[in-house]
Amino acid sequence: MYQVPQVCDSIYYVGVNDRMKALFENMWSLPSGVAYNSYLIVDECTTLIDTVDVCYSDIFFHKLDLVLKGRPLDYLIVNHMEPDHGGSIGLLRKRYPQMQIVGNKKTFDMLRGFHGITEGLHEVKSGDALRIGRHEFSFLMAPMVHWPEVMFTYEQTSRTLFTADAFGAFGALDGILFDSQLADRSAYFREMRRYYATVIGKYGSFVQKALTNMQRQGLDVDFVCPTHGVVWTKEGFGEALALYERLSRFASEPGAVVLYGSMYGNTEQLADVIAQSLAAHGVEQVVCHNVSKSDPSVILSDIFRHRGLIIGSPTYCGELFSPIEHLLQLIRIRDVKDRLYAAFGSYTWAPGSVKRLLPFAEEMKWELVGEAVELKMSDLGTVLDAGWSLGQAMAERIKASCSPDSIQ
Numbered sequence: 001m002y003q004v005p006q007v008c009d010s011i012y013y014v015g016v017n018d019r020m021k022a023l024f025e026n027m028w029s030l031p032s033g034v035a036y037n038s039y040l041i042v043d044e045c046t047t048l049i050d051t052v053d054v055c056y057s058d059i060f061f062h063k064l065d066l067v068l069k070g071r072p073l074d075y076l077i078v079n080h081m082e083p084d085h086g087g088s089i090g091l092l093r094k095r096y097p098q099m100q101i102v103g104n105k106k107t108f109d110m111l112r113g114f115h116g117i118t119e120g121l122h123e124v125k126s127g128d129a130l131r132i133g134r135h136e137f138s139f140l141m142a143p144m145v146h147w148p149e150v151m152f153t154y155e156q157t158s159r160t161l162f163t164a165d166a167f168g169a170f171g172a173l174d175g176i177l178f179d180s181q182l183a184d185r186s187a188y189f190r191e192m193r194r195y196y197a198t199v200i201g202k203y204g205s206f207v208q209k210a211l212t213n214m215q216r217q218g219l220d221v222d223f224v225c226p227t228h229g230v231v232w233t234k235e236g237f238g239e240a241l242a243l244y245e246r247l248s249r250f251a252s253e254p255g256a257v258v259l260y261g262s263m264y265g266n267t268e269q270l271a272d273v274i275a276q277s278l279a280a281h282g283v284e285q286v287v288c289h290n291v292s293k294s295d296p297s298v299i300l301s302d303i304f305r306h307r308g309l310i311i312g313s314p315t316y317c318g319e320l321f322s323p324i325e326h327l328l329q330l331i332r333i334r335d336v337k338d339r340l341y342a343a344f345g346s347y348t349w350a351p352g353s354v355k356r357l358l359p360f361a362e363e364m365k366w367e368l369v370g371e372a373v374e375l376k377m378s379d380l381g382t383v384l385d386a387g388w389s390l391g392q393a394m395a396e397r398i399k400a401s402c403s404p405d406s407i408q
């Protein structure tokens, strides 16, 4: 007989899988979909933690009905208001008009703005508690662990921490709920990093604060329940925490990304020379991305992973090739820290790309490595040695500056 999945005896998983949406936030690819997680705690009072994207509200309400069996919903705790989680709040309130909504001041401003809800609110601050019978919740503000209103909720009886987007990943839950059930753990961690780089990326310092706060509370945690991806068990969570700790510091592995644009293949040939040199000089992880073909979320994810970044662009109407300009903007707004950077480019009549790529080092406060290389038309022979030297200089800096520890 069908049973609604459970995190533990009193916590039901009532989230949904979205395998329809092509792009998360209309930007980031979803090859394996995404899950919007929501959790229902059944006690003297019934309490829901977060909702789902409004496109899935029908199936979501059906799941709630299966668990509630006619009981009303007493509380909704809102850890995050972004519409992938807050989208069904308006409809939920219509179904359960008596439901109290638990959140902080910033949550309530957004509740009014997104759903016109101004009543039936229960405001909480860090350290406040809410008892619903056997279960008691406490709240930990985690501002900017994606949005300003984000908070974590801890339930002490089940020792469960609900962490909004933190520790989440892209990918629907294919029949499973817990990290211990993952068939391919390293693929999962790759999707977790891609999620972090695209969605959380810029807010490393806030993630660090939230992690410190979590540790300071000394919470005894059996389950960590994010709003996307698997539920972490006590055994598996250490690895997720370690990844977050590294990502939030912009820590890197001793690899390099060669990111280039090319209309007719000249810049690409120079990219290949640099990549060969990197590998020949001992960089084991070299990833080349053609900006017009590679998935931008994968490019960002690789940039979050590797220490070296070498960017090349043809000159385009005196400027950078536009897709490279766009990628620079994606990197810029994430404020990626502490990378080794080098530039190369190409032109036919009036060079422009390299002089526009070079100031990016200073802007990002990155170390500029080697001599930038500029190719005129198809005359690759004249820049082979310069390209080789650039790759070598980068390889040497990567090896000298990276500790050998690595993340997945």
Ligand SMILES: Cc1cc2nc3c(=O)[nH]c(=O)nc-3n(C[C@H](O)[C@H](O)[C@H](O)COP(=O)(O)O)c2cc1C
Pocket: 261, 262, 263, 264, 265, 266, 267, 268, 314, 315, 316, 317, 318, 319, 346, 347, 348, 349, 350, 351, 352, 376, 377, 378
């Ligand atoms: C639409 C377009 C605009 C270009 N604008 C310039 C330019 O402003 N200055 C220049 O020196 N070369 C310009 N070029 C020439 C390219 O930068 C040059 O041919 C370069 O080698 C192209 O590299 P690729 O083969 O990697 O695409 C332009 C080429 C195209 C197709």
Ligand SMILES: [Fe+2]
Pocket: 080, 082, 146, 147, 165
């Ligand atoms: Fe979010």
Ligand SMILES: [Fe+2]
Pocket: 082, 084, 085, 165, 227, 228
């Ligand atoms: Fe989310």
